[in-house]
Amino acid sequence: MNDQSIYAINMGALFEALNANRKNNGFLEIDNPLIASKLGILFALKTNGYINFKGERVELNDTQLIALQEILDQHFNAEMTHEIRALVTMQAPVQQNSAADKRHRSPSSRADNTGLFTKIKGFLKIKSKIQEEPA
Amino acid sequence: MNVHDTHKPPQVITTGGHNLIGGLSRVFHCNHYNAYLQMTVLMTQGMGNHNPERLLAESVTALIQLLKQRGYSEPALLHEFSYCGFGQLQQLDDNTWETPRSHYGEAICTHAKPSKSCYFTSGYLQGVLGKTVCETECKIEGTHTDKFAVLEEPLNVENDFTREFELQTAIPERFAFDGCHKFDTRVDEQTIIANFKTLPLHGNEESGLIEAFGAVLTNHFADYYNRISYETYFALRDAGIPEEDNKEMFIQAGHICAFNTFGRIMNSPEWYEVVAPMCDTKEDWLHGMIAVINFLGWGMYRVEKIDAEKEFIVRVYNSYEGVGYRRIYPMTTDKNISFLAMGAILGLVHSLWKIDIRDKLELTPEFYVEQFNNPENSYIIEQTHAIAAGDEYDRFIVSK
Numbered sequence: 001m002n003d004q005s006i007y008a009i010n011m012g013a014l015f016e017a018l019n020a021n022r023k024n025n026g027f028l029e030i031d032n033p034l035i036a037s038k039l040g041i042l043f044a045l046k047t048n049g050y051i052n053f054k055g056e057r058v059e060l061n062d063t064q065l066i067a068l069q070e071i072l073d074q075h076f077n078a079e080m081t082h083e084i085r086a087l088v089t090m091q092a093p094v095q096q097n098s099a100a101d102k103r104h105r106s107p108s109s110r111a112d113n114t115g116l117f118t119k120i121k122g123f124l125k126i127k128s129k130i131q132e133e134p135a
Numbered sequence: 136m137n138v139h140d141t142h143k144p145p146q147v148i149t150t151g152g153h154n155l156i157g158g159l160s161r162v163f164h165c166n167h168y169n170a171y172l173q174m175t176v177l178m179t180q181g182m183g184n185h186n187p188e189r190l191l192a193e194s195v196t197a198l199i200q201l202l203k204q205r206g207y208s209e210p211a212l213l214h215e216f217s218y219c220g221f222g223q224l225q226q227l228d229d230n231t232w233e234t235p236r237s238h239y240g241e242a243i244c245t246h247a248k249p250s251k252s253c254y255f256t257s258g259y260l261q262g263v264l265g266k267t268v269c270e271t272e273c274k275i276e277g278t279h280t281d282k283f284a285v286l287e288e289p290l291n292v293e294n295d296f297t298r299e300f301e302l303q304t305a306i307p308e309r310f311a312f313d314g315c316h317k318f319d320t321r322v323d324e325q326t327i328i329a330n331f332k333t334l335p336l337h338g339n340e341e342s343g344l345i346e347a348f349g350a351v352l353t354n355h356f357a358d359y360y361n362r363i364s365y366e367t368y369f370a371l372r373d374a375g376i377p378e379e380d381n382k383e384m385f386i387q388a389g390h391i392c393a394f395n396t397f398g399r400i401m402n403s404p405e406w407y408e409v410v411a412p413m414c415d416t417k418e419d420w421l422h423g424m425i426a427v428i429n430f431l432g433w434g435m436y437r438v439e440k441i442d443a444e445k446e447f448i449v450r451v452y453n454s455y456e457g458v459g460y461r462r463i464y465p466m467t468t469d470k471n472i473s474f475l476a477m478g479a480i481l482g483l484v485h486s487l488w489k490i491d492i493r494d495k496l497e498l499t500p501e502f503y504v505e506q507f508n509n510p511e512n513s514y515i516i517e518q519t520h521a522i523a524a525g526d527e528y529d530r531f532i533v534s535k
């Protein structure tokens with residue numbers, strides 16, 4: 001068994017820092033909903049685990065934090081090591097039994113789906129009911 | 136060898152809302168859409184067997200191979216590359232080609248670090264030459280031209296466009312179909328289309344680029360978009376990406392397209408000369424822009440309902456996404472599947488009822504982020520009917 005550090009990041013602050021970084025380097029700002037969707041997809045592809053970046057905050061372990069930094073660097077052209085260091089707050093360590101546990105741990109399930117989430121609204125209206133016929 | 140000036144313009148046949156060149160549907164799209172869509176496709180880099188770089192290149196290789204089977208010569212294909220706005224292809228020696236100017240080499244980088252971006256051009260050359268081609272230099276990385284090496288590796292690209300699906304010919308006239316609400320408008324769609332057809336929307340003789348309405352356009356292969364979009368969508372879905380995030384990326388591409396292309400068209404001198412004089416209300420502007428869309432080769436758009444307080448409904452007959460889907464894949468049960476049309480129609484409503492494009496707003500990227508795409512006062516969209524799911528037409532409802 002080993003201790004696994006957990007880092008919390010406020011998503012609103014991360015989006016703001018990302019766009020500030022891009023702006024400082026002469027790049028265009030990106031919408032928060034787009035950053036969140038893109039991060040969710042890229043993170044899932046890179047780590048084999050989905051995290052909902054539309055929540056108010058996310059909690060990541062060391063490996064996931066590095067993955068996030070790499071994604072921001074490669075796909076958003078933003079080298080964010082210093083900003084992320086300033087943004088994360090460390091949570092109490094959790095004990096993990098194996099590498100498999102780490103891989104399947106799902107911090108996304110603990111993402112806070114209130115606050116920012118309500119402000120990040122998608123375009124798609126998905127309904128489960130039977131589609132209506134035209135009038 | 137520069138063959139741009141040695142051939143006549145290709146013949147364009149317009150039928151059922153499609154513009155066919157060499158029998159293949161072509162659609163006008165801008166650099167903003169192309170850049171965003173390519174970025175979305177490339178997000179799947181490093182994903183098991185899914186290879187987005189090959190997808191971006193080989194999807195056009197297959198189409199060029201089809202054109203060759205239909206009798207296209209190498210010079211005709213090179214000429215068409217320029218005519219359709221992809222740039223100027225020049226052969227430097229037996230194994231090297233370059234594009235001094237190119238759509239994908241100049242206007243395609245979005246968000247990520249600058250990297251070689253001319254997958255389309257590599258794939259096009261592969262089809263022309265029947266050999267594997269890879270990009271060795273790209274203007275996006277700071278070089279003077281894009282360069283391509285012709286390799287001896289065998290080329291093995293399969294044709295995915297094997298299913299038969301005919302375009303619908305019995306498309307109802309505007310405002311003349313069951314369920315259509317009554318409209319009172321002076322907007323004359325046929326006059327608008329006839330006027331826009333006279334614009335020189337083909338590659339400039341010097342650059343091979345189509346610069347119009349303040350954007351850079353391409354007269355692109357509809358089924359290129361279809362294949363790269365749906366293959367990426369399926370790959371992301373199979374990787375467990377939630378449907379909402381997955382579709383959002385593609386719908387956003389259409390929304391960006393609406394902002395940049397529709398917005399710039401509605402700000403253009405051509406619009407103010409031809410369309411604006413027919414318009415008294417916002418509703419007229421929507422009818423006017425729908426008329427322009429019906430010139431772009433995207434299918435035949437028909438407005439069913441405008442209720443600014445409640446909802447907007449648009450049908451699309453022969454939507455290029457629906458038709459393309461049926462030509463590449465088995466029928467689906469998913470009705471929310473015509474992503475470009477969803478984003479474009481939503482963006483059109485946003486252009487008039489979220490912002491007001493009639494105020495001749497400056498369409499900057501900052502304005503897109505801060506106003507146009509701001510969640511405040513946004514509408515949402517739902518597709519209720521889909522050609523891809525066996526319906527007669529695509530149908531979209533935009534609501535608050």
